[in-house]
Amino acid sequence: MGKNFFTVIASVLLSGLTAWGIVKAATPQQNEIVYNEQGKPAAGTVNLSVSDYPDFTYAAEHAVEAVVYVKVTVKYQQQYMIDPFFRFFFGDEGQPQTREQERQGSGSGVIIRPDGYIVTNNHVVQNASKIEVTLNNNKTYEATVIGTDPATDVALIKIDAAGLPTLKFADSDKLRLGEWVLAIGSPLGEELRSTITAGIVSAKGRSMPSNGEFKIESFIQTDAAVNPGNSGGALVNKAGELVGINTAIISTTGSYTGYSFAVPSNIVSKIVGDLIDFGSVKRALLGVTMSPVSEKMAKDMKLPSLDGVYINEVTKGSAADKAGVKKEDILVKVDSTLIKTPSDLQVVVNQFHPGDRAVLTVIRDGRQKELEVQFQGTVEATGTVAEDGSVAFYGARIGLTAKGVEILSAGSGKLAQAGGEDGFVIQFVNDQKVTKPQDVIEIAKKARRSIVIEGVTATGRQGYFAFGKDE
DSSP states (O other), X not given: OHHHHHHHHHHHHHHHHHHTTOSOOOXXXXXXXXXXXXXXXXXTOOOOOGGGSOOOHHHHHHXXXXXXXXXXXXXXXXXXXXXXXXXXXXXXXXXXXXXXXXXXXXXXXXXXXTTSEEEEEHHHHTTOSEEEEEOTTSOEEEEEEEEEETTTTEEEEEXXXXXXXXXXXXXXXXXXXXXXXXXXXXXXXXXGTTEEEEEEEEEEXXXXXXXXXXXXXXXXXEOSOOOTTXXXXXXXXXXXXXXXXXXXXXXXXXXXXXXXXEEEHHHHHHHHHHHHHTSSOOOEEOOEEEEEOOHHHHHHTTOSSSOSEEEEEEOTTSHHHHHTOOTTOEEEEETTEEOOSHHHHHHHHHTSOTTOEEEEEEEETTEEEXXXXXXXXXXXXXXXXXXXXXXXXXXXXXXXXXXXXXXXXXXXXXXXXXXXXXXXXXXXXXXXXXXXXXXXXXXXXXXXXXXXXXXXXXXXXXXXXXXXXXX
């Protein structure tokens, strides 16, 4: 027993001394480590050397070249009072005056294409009047915003350059708990530009306690040190591939306290692809409300595990409804992807576009059932007719009521942004009288550039609004 004890102590010391290079490295045959299914070294392969420990030099030196410093200028109006002596001599009534002010902020970004496309956070560039990007080689460019997606806090900007170093998107779904990652960015300002920190993947599919600022619940949580200024920077794996965009920390002090969060690269890739191709995000909708599977549910429904999501409600007319999904179904798979939690389903659906098809696997009455679904968009195409006869029109729904062609729901699209409101009765479109919703659609189709709506507001007043037609 004593001999075994000292043998264990000697092994531990040898591993430690070898790791510090004090003892000669083992032979190549001894160096080779084979891991079993549990991720543990197989018998006879536990002699370690310096080369067996994580080496981040390639990932760091490669990735840092594609991470940039982003400096923004935001203009705002500040109120101030006129000096009373000035008012006495010049007769000013002393009303508050406004003066344009500027403030500056900073963040990070990641070059994703050699022709100057850079991904960052929406909150970094939001309301910016000027954006400057400094590369790792100290060259500075002025950038323009291509598009933003506040729901995921992702933004795409561009500089006029070519032949730039880039980061390749990795498959963030393949990240494993405990896997090493690097965070690269410019924490606390330009002085700490191109800072690299290391950590592990602490959790996946993480939601954050917030006031509803973020609309996704699938963040990668790491313990790589991230501070203000890291926002929009890269989270990379050991191969130097982009697995996430660093976005937020949870802190009571405003500085890093051990918890940082990144938007997964699979979500980022889809968002920036849409912004490049369409100028806006084409987000697919399934049309369900859901909750995790509880132990009581699993027992009552005789489920094999707690995996999957419980369908609480199915929105009438939604993609799920048309596919045949029912309330109380357990959704366990989308195509070949297993669904274990609500955040898993959110991540998978976010990777589809409106119109894409997939196969949903649900458990109903103890049996698995496959349903084909065609995803819908966040805003239905203009002209789409619902079961109640109402028609989609630039993000709104219009229908025929006793008052006439009425805006039943203004929604949040172009019509609402132009001033359209619920209860507005449409009488004329581009000076042409309308008597039914289809008249509105047909006239709008023939319009060359703009659409002018005239009618009566919900309060009985004459009104009008106009907006540009989609190209």
